Amino acid sequence: WGQSTRLYTEEDPVVILTSDTLKQSLQNSSTAWLVQFYSSWCGHCIQYSPTWKALAGDVKDWSQAILIGVVDCAHEKNFDICKEFGIHFYPTFRYFKAHDTTNDFGKTYRGADRELQTVRHLMVNILQNHTRPNWPANWPPLDPVRSEDILSLIGKKTEHYTAVIVEEEVSYIGREVILDLMPYEGLTVKRAVNSDKLLMEKLGITSVPTAHLFHPNGTHTVMHVQKRLRFFFSSFLKLLPGVHRKQSTSSPQHLKPGSKEQGAQVEWKDFTKSEVYMADLESGLHYLLRVELATHKTLEGEELKIFKDFVTVVAKLFPGRQSVVKLLETLLEWLVSLPLEKIPYDAILDLVNNKMRISGLYLSDRVQWVGCQGSSVALRGYPCSLWTLFHVLTVQASSRPDALANTGLEEDPLAVLQTMRRYIGTFFGCQECGKHFEEMALESLNQVKSVDEAVLWLWRKHNQVNARLAGSMSEDPMFPKTLWPTPDLCPSCHEEQDGLHVWNEQMVLAFLKQHYGASNISPKYTS
Numbered sequence: 328w329g330q331s332t333r334l335y336t337e338e339d340p341v342v343i344l345t346s347d348t349l350k351q352s353l354q355n356s357s358t359a360w361l362v363q364f365y366s367s368w369c370g371h372c373i374q375y376s377p378t379w380k381a382l383a384g385d386v387k388d389w390s391q392a393i394l395i396g397v398v399d400c401a402h403e404k405n406f407d408i409c410k411e412f413g414i415h416f417y418p419t420f421r422y423f424k425a426h427d428t429t430n431d432f433g434k435t436y437r438g439a440d441r442e443l444q445t446v447r448h449l450m451v452n453i454l455q456n457h458t459r460p461n462w463p464a465n466w467p468p469l470d471p472v473r474s475e476d477i478l479s480l481i482g483k484k485t486e487h488y489t490a491v492i493v494e495e496e497v498s499y500i501g502r503e504v505i506l507d508l509m510p511y512e513g514l515t516v517k518r519a520v521n522s523d524k525l526l527m528e529k530l531g532i533t534s535v536p537t538a539h540l541f542h543p544n545g546t547h548t549v550m551h552v553q554k555r556l557r558f559f560f561s562s563f564l565k566l567l568p569g570v571h572r573k574q575s576t577s578s579p580q581h582l583k584p585g586s587k588e589q590g591a592q593v594e595w596k597d598f599t600k601s602e603v604y605m606a607d608l609e610s611g612l613h614y615l616l617r618v619e620l621a622t623h624k625t626l627e628g629e630e631l632k633i634f635k636d637f638v639t640v641v642a643k644l645f646p647g648r649q650s651v652v653k654l655l656e657t658l659l660e661w662l663v664s665l666p667l668e669k670i671p672y673d674a675i676l677d678l679v680n681n682k683m684r685i686s687g688l689y690l691s692d693r694v695q696w697v698g699c700q701g702s703s704v705a706l707r708g709y710p711c712s713l714w715t716l717f718h719v720l721t722v723q724a725s726s727r728p729d730a731l732a733n734t735g736l737e738e739d740p741l742a743v744l745q746t747m748r749r750y751i752g753t754f755f756g757c758q759e760c761g762k763h764f765e766e767m768a769l770e771s772l773n774q775v776k777s778v779d780e781a782v783l784w785l786w787r788k789h790n791q792v793n794a795r796l797a798g799s800m801s802e803d804p805m806f807p808k809t810l811w812p813t814p815d816l817c818p819s820c821h822e823e824q825d826g827l828h829v830w831n832e833q834m835v836l837a838f839l840k841q842h843y844g845a846s847n848i849s850p851k852y853t854s
């Protein structure tokens with residue numbers, strides 16, 4: 328079957344931005360932007376996508392003032408642009424002012440609350456904080472109007488309606504209704520606040536929010552709505568006779584750039600669940616070295632130490648093809664030989680991509696998921712390969728006790744797990760995953776006393792994550808998250824005690840050593 332789904336498609340009201348369109352869309356844009364940099368393999372991004380789509384649908388009428396965008400940083404085409412924008416974690420929310428010529432990389436929204444309403448309020452704030460003297464001519468004022476501007480309308484004939492929402496200073500309803508009606512003509516919407524005593528008194532207002540409608544014939548009435556909510560006010564105004572959508576602005580030109588590729592088909596690769604695939608491991612290493620780490624401009628201090636340990640562990644334990652292992656060893660030698668405290672990541676990339684290639688040392692830059700392919704491109708892939716890599720490494724550490732000799736890590740049965748823990752906590756793009764993993768490590772990693780226990784610890788924790796994620800949106804329906812290994816893979820791993828399922832951990836350990844052992848890694852699909 329084909330892989331055709333990304334998290335966002337051209338059917339969604341979001342603007343799908345890519346490396347080809349991002350900068351050009353943001354630079355000196357007539358609208359502000361709120362852009363989500365996500366990764367299609369990040370579980371939290373998957374879970375959040377319905378909210379983001381709902382938000383984009385909810386504020387579709389605001390598109391002449393602010394647009395909602397998405398950039399898939401897991402898409403090969405966008406690797407460079409996400410790196411340039413310094414996107415380390417997913418999802419990252421950045422907003423960009425309208426008519427900005429500075430070409431900067433936007434401001435990050437760091438709030439933990441990503442509920443639809445909170446983000447919608449953030450959008451209002453972004454617009455309202457636009458520098459006043461440069462307020463775009465086509466944007467309606469969002470600040471409260473003065474009482475004289477309203478009261479002067481009483482008895483005055485005009486060409487169109489004026490609606491005035493009177494509310495508390497902190498309320499967003501007025502500004503939201505103003506923006507909802509932006510693409511409509513035949514009326515103006517304004518906002519006033521209840522601290523304006525003169526206005527409250529003259530219009531006889533006793534409770535807020537409320538809305539007054541000034542008709543073209545000079546009369547004015549209270550707007551009667553069943554509930555004093557944004558949706559009720561906006562719908563009422565859109566249905567007034569003579570109020571209709573402006574023709575020319577209903578669909579901004581740049582609403583759907585670069586969306587053709589969204590339906591890209593990836594050929595399905597046959598594989599068996601009982602094997603591990605070198606193509607997954609190499610694709611994972613490629614992504615980790617050239618994409619995930621490359622978002623860091625320089626490595627220094629603790630980050631550099633974590634990177635060095637990671638390269639040490641992989642160079643010494645990865646049971647890969649000779650050209651890849653040699654590449655990792657050369658990278659390690661280079662890192663160890665450098666007395667530098669700080670390394671620009673571009674130097675590492677140059678070594679991996681160019682210098683070593685000359686000597687025939689090469690890590691493919693093609694992403695080929697096999698055992699880690701998903702039924703859609705948004706599922707599985709990189710995080711699956713990372714789990715697989717670390718299972719392979721724990722098994723290697725237990726079957727080749729001398730492999731880490733003279734590295735400083737040889738005495739430590741936890742060497743692989745600690746390296747994984749620190750990599751995940753520092754560099755893994757899914758920050759929430761890192762937090763969860765750290766919690767698990769804090770809870771029980773200190774109980775691990777041998778390399779075999781390390782193999783089992785990672786298996787147990789991976790199952791814990793599977794159990795937590797079962798039924799979540801990051802679960803691929805073709806690959807349901809279950810306790811693993813399933814009985815078809817390892818019947819002897821499963822037992823029953825008093826009618827209750829229990830693991831035979833000795834059998835599990837034997838199975839893991841066989842499954843993740845070097846001889847079970849298939850070279851199929853590696854070119």
Ligand code: FAD
Nearest residue numbers: 370371707710711713714760763764786789790801806811
């Ligand atoms: P994965 O869980 O990625 O497993 C890959 C392969 O490993 C499976 O296909 C199977 O062959 C094998 N396997 C399965 N279970 C075990 C086991 N117990 N022991 C050994 N091998 C096994 N996503 C979130 O949404 N929230 C999180 O908090 C989160 N935390 C993560 C933490 C880490 C350290 C990592 C690497 C990933 C995390 N993810 C999280 C991603 C998530 O765990 C999956 O990797 C992702 O959803 C892809 O799932 P998958 O179906 O490919 O299987």
